[in-house]
Amino acid sequence: HNLPSTAEALPTYVSQKNIDLVTRHGVFTETEFRARYRIHLDAYNKVVAIEAKTMIDMAMHQILPAAMGYARQLCDGIISKRAAGLSCWVETDIAGQLSTAADRLYDHVQSLKEALCQVPAEAEEAALYYRQVVCGYMEEVRRQADILETLTDKAHWPFPTYSDLLFY
Numbered sequence: 001h002n003l004p005s006t007a008e009a010l011p012t013y014v015s016q017k018n019i020d021l022v023t024r025h026g027v028f029t030e031t032e033f034r035a036r037y038r039i040h041l042d043a044y045n046k047v048v049a050i051e052a053k054t055m056i057d058m059a060m061h062q063i064l065p066a067a068m069g070y071a072r073q074l075c076d077g078i079i080s081k082r083a084a085g086l087s088c089w090v091e092t093d094i095a096g097q098l099s100t101a102a103d104r105l106y107d108h109v110q111s112l113k114e115a116l117c118q119v120p121a122e123a124e125e126a127a128l129y130y131r132q133v134v135c136g137y138m139e140e141v142r143r144q145a146d147i148l149e150t151l152t153d154k155a156h157w158p159f160p161t162y163s164d165l166l167f168y
Contacts, residue, residue, distance in 0.1 A: 006044050007131035011124065013037045041123045048130040052116055055141055059109045062158040064102055067148040070156040071098040098151050105144035112137035 003009040012018070014037045022028045028036070074095040081088040115133050120126045149157060 005131045005135075007127040010037065010041055010044065010127065013040065038123065041127055045119075045123060045126050045130060048134060049116065049119070052112060052134050052138055055138055056109055056112060059105055059141055059145060063145050063148055064105060066156045066158050067098050067102045067105075067152050070152045071095050071102070073153075073156075074098070094151055098148065101144050101147040101151065105141060105148065108137055108140040108144060112141060 003012065014034055019030050019033055022033050023030055074091045078088045078091050078095065081091070112134065115137055118129075119134070120129050149159075149161065154161065
C-alpha cells in the first residue's frame with residue numbers, strides 16, 4: 001500500500017495490529033500510543049498551516065513586489081523605446097508573461113487564504129484537508145512563483161536563485 005503523504009499514512013499508526021504490537025511488548029499502553037498519534041497529527045497540521053502562512057507572506061511581500069517592480073521597469077523601457085521608434089517586442093512579451101504569472105500567483109494566494117479559513121476542527125479531517133486542499137493551492141502558488149523567478153531580472157529577485165546556491 002503506497003500512502004504518499006503524512007495525512008494519509010498517520011491513521012495507519014493506530015491500526016489495531018500496531019496497537020497490539022506495542023501493548024503486547026509493553027512499549028506503550030493503548031492510551032499512550034493514541035496520545036502519540038494525536039501529537040503527530042497535531043504537529044503535521046501545525047507545520048502545514050505555518051508553511052502555508054509563510055508562503056502567503058513571501059508571495060505578497062517579496063515575490064509579487066519584485067515581479068511587479070521588474071514589469072514596471074520593462075514597461076518604462078517599452079514607452080521609451082516606442083517614443084524613439086524602436087522595436088520592443090521582447091520587453092512586451094516578457095512584461096506580458098510577468099503580468100499573467102503575477103495575476104495567477106495573486107489568485108492562488110487568495111484561494112490559499114480562503115482555504116486556511118475553512119480547515120475542519122477535527123484533527124484527522126483537518127490533516128486530510130490540509131493535504132488535499134491547502135497543499136494543492138500551495139503547489140499552484142509555487143508553480144507561479146517559479147515562473148516569476150525565471151522571468152524576473154536577478155537584480156529584482158529577493159531570494160538566491162538555484163544557480164546562486166549551487167555555483168557561488
